Amino acid sequence: MAETLREVFGEAAVAARVAELGREISAHYAAVGAADGDVVMVGVLKGALPFMADLLRALDFCPTLDFVRVASYGAGTSPGALKFLMDLETDIAGRHVLVVEDIVDTGRSLAYLLGMLQERSPASLKVCSLLDKAYRRVVDVAVDFVGFEAPPVFLVGYGMDVGERLRRLRGVYELVQ
Template identity: 50%
Template sequence: MHADIAKVLIDEGQIQVRVRELGAQISADYRDADNLLLVGVLKGCAMFMMDLVRNIDIPLSFDFIAVASYGESTESSGVVRMLKDLDVDMAGRHVLIVEDIIDSGLTLAYLRSQMQRRGPASLRICTLLNKPERRTADVPVDYLGFDIPNEFVVGYGLDYAERYRNLPYIGVLRPEVYTL
């Protein structure tokens, strides 16, 4: 375990089991959809999304968007900035937004409303982590990895100041690391 981690919340094995289960469920739900598009929210979703894609056994394509609402803070600013938009047209496609974590839900609510305007055939949300007690925006979650407590977590793509993304587990960051 990394020295900056107070405890491992979800280990690598638990993550992989749940990702396989999510992949199987998504495969079943979209079995008859011939135009599934997964939209990953960078950068945090990268590891989760690639593992998820490898566990979906139907034809699909994927693209990425990048937004910013945290910067180097542990709290969302509530202001969402689009840093990278999609390279493909999503009109008429079945779209699954893939997110690493839903905290307040403000960023995802913004993205969802923006994507609805683009005319997808359907729009669903898949997130690895969910902090229900932090939610301030109502966002429907169709595929959920894990509900977690209100602790600051890193690893498996999640970061603090661009660090810790490469940890193979979800860990709680020691408060002294981000309260200096």
């Protein structure tokens, strides 16, 4: 199936912003006195994987890595039922947790995830998302570190997909329907 794509954030812009986020996040955790191992970086699969890998390389410290999987889109382009598919393996009690998302849209899945993580008594809980669609929020959630404000279009690439396709793209694109 041939999709029509329009570049929104090119590869160079994404790489530059990820490097900036790495500096911001490193400075934040240095300011709170967090050392290697005090921070658990939690990637929300599957979409956050490329962003998380690049962000990890941009940090000045070495966090513990773990993953969760929360799905809300399925094969389409509209949010559907929320499903929690995979839990953490790491004990986060007393540790700083940085949740890494590809995109925050309505906030429903992120709010659910943050509530679940907060019950595990982390020292702190922060969110970093490559893209933020704050104008679409139906649940009030804060994103502490934002790569880009996202336009009101369906986005693919750099981990984001439609029906498991287009994740491999190095930039972020609008899927023109």
